[in-house]
Amino acid sequence: MPEVCDVVRAVLAPFVGNMVADTCVRATAISVGKTSDELTVADLPALEERIRSLLAPIAPADTIDAMVADIKRGVE
Amino acid sequence: MTERLAPGARGAAQGLSHARTRVISGATIGTSSVMFGLLAVFSYFNGLSYDGQLNATTDTIVYVFGIALVPLAAVAAFIGVTRFPPGERVRTQWLLISGAVATFALGDIAWMILELGMGIDPYPSIADVFYVSVYAFFLAAAVVAIGSYRHLVDIKMPVIVASIVAFAATAVVYIALLQPYILPAGTDELSAVGKMVSTIYPLGDVLFMLGPAVALALVIGRLGRGRLAWPWWIVVVGAVVFAVTDSWYSYADWSGIGTTAVLDAGWIGANMLLATAVFVARDVSRY
Numbered sequence: 001m002p003e004v005c006d007v008v009r010a011v012l013a014p015f016v017g018n019m020v021a022d023t024c025v026r027a028t029a030i031s032v033g034k035t036s037d038e039l040t041v042a043d044l045p046a047l048e049e050r051i052r053s054l055l056a057p058i059a060p061a062d063t064i065d066a067m068v069a070d071i072k073r074g075v076e
Numbered sequence: 077m078t079e080r081l082a083p084g085a086r087g088a089a090q091g092l093s094h095a096r097t098r099v100i101s102g103a104t105i106g107t108s109s110v111m112f113g114l115l116a117v118f119s120y121f122n123g124l125s126y127d128g129q130l131n132a133t134t135d136t137i138v139y140v141f142g143i144a145l146v147p148l149a150a151v152a153a154f155i156g157v158t159r160f161p162p163g164e165r166v167r168t169q170w171l172l173i174s175g176a177v178a179t180f181a182l183g184d185i186a187w188m189i190l191e192l193g194m195g196i197d198p199y200p201s202i203a204d205v206f207y208v209s210v211y212a213f214f215l216a217a218a219v220v221a222i223g224s225y226r227h228l229v230d231i232k233m234p235v236i237v238a239s240i241v242a243f244a245a246t247a248v249v250y251i252a253l254l255q256p257y258i259l260p261a262g263t264d265e266l267s268a269v270g271k272m273v274s275t276i277y278p279l280g281d282v283l284f285m286l287g288p289a290v291a292l293a294l295v296i297g298r299l300g301r302g303r304l305a306w307p308w309w310i311v312v313v314g315a316v317v318f319a320v321t322d323s324w325y326s327y328a329d330w331s332g333i334g335t336t337a338v339l340d341a342g343w344i345g346a347n348m349l350l351a352t353a354v355f356v357a358r359d360v361s362r363y
Contacts, residue, residue: 013302014302014303015302015303015304015360015361016228016299016302016304017298017299017300017301017302017305018300019229019298019299019300020228020229020298020299020302021302023228023229024228027227053227054227054228056165057165057166057223057224057225058166058224058225058228058304059166059304059361060160060161060164060166060167060361061161061164062161062363063361063362063363066363067363070363
């Protein structure tokens with residue numbers, strides 16, 4: 001199964017680039033007291049919340065919904 | 077164009093559904109092609125007009141045709157905004173960009189009514205209120221757009237660098253235009269209002285168009301090949317074309333070297349780029 005952080009990066013990078021995708025992952029990891037590589041499926045709610053708050057000003061809600069759905073699909 | 081992924085992310089990307097092969101929609105390509113096609117036709121005949129090869133009637137037709145192009149771009153831009161769902165925060169940024177195009181269009185229409193319809197000198201006039209409003213709309217759009225990335229990338233350094241560029245450009249404008257031509261102009265040459273408007277334009281071009289465009293470019297440059305940056309690159313190009321065209325017009329007019337058909341194409345093309353950006357903005361955010 002792919003790492004959660006890699007799935008998130010893979011979904012976000014085509015839209016916001018590698019650096020910003022990595023920022024989203026790291027910001028979430030820090031908020032739950034982990035490193036990016038330590039994120040697990042259990043951290044998905046925190047990831048989703050963080051991604052929604054970071055991307056809401058720059059992407060429409062339907063796009064973010066699809067990103068989140070793709071991330072969930074990718075880690076399951 | 078797709079983002080080059082890190083090795084781990086590349087493996088994880090397999091099986092995900094985000095990889096749309098065609099990002100730019102037919103609506104965007106069609107709308108842009110029509111707009112820039114009409115601009116090419118106008119530029120050809122406008123060039124003939126500048127060379128004195130057209131009769132008075134054809135000159136007028138070309139003039140009206142040219143005036144109609146920016147309102148066309150404004151309509152396209154607002155149609156582009158309606159492609160975003162209502163209530164979206166990102167919609168505001170593109171509404172402001174559309175507002176910039178619309179106010180320029182209103183300026184053109186007012187200019188034409190005064191010059192062609194009423195036979196009076198349109199400078200300075202109500203048209204300038206609309207033209208100057210373009211700066212307010214563009215600046216607001218740039219500020220909102222840059223601010224929307226504040227939690228994702230560093231925006232302080234881009235703003236500092238852009239401020240330095242804008243003030244350096246202001247110095248160039250002062251040395252090349254304001255000091256030798258505009259500020260010494262007497263009342264026989266220009267009214268107080270005219271002098272104020274003539275000063276606002278070149279300063280607005282560098283402070284409210286070029287500066288914000290540089291800041292925007294530095295911010296979205298951090299997105300690399302991320303497709304959400306694409307429409308903002310088009311906005312940056314449009315703003316630079318606008319600022320250069322407008323500043324060059326002021327210099328050409330005041331220095332006496334004369335204006336050309338290229339300048340007319342510059343204003344119209346810049347507004348068409350902004351309208352195209354609105355369409356592209358929705359395309360790149362579709363999943």
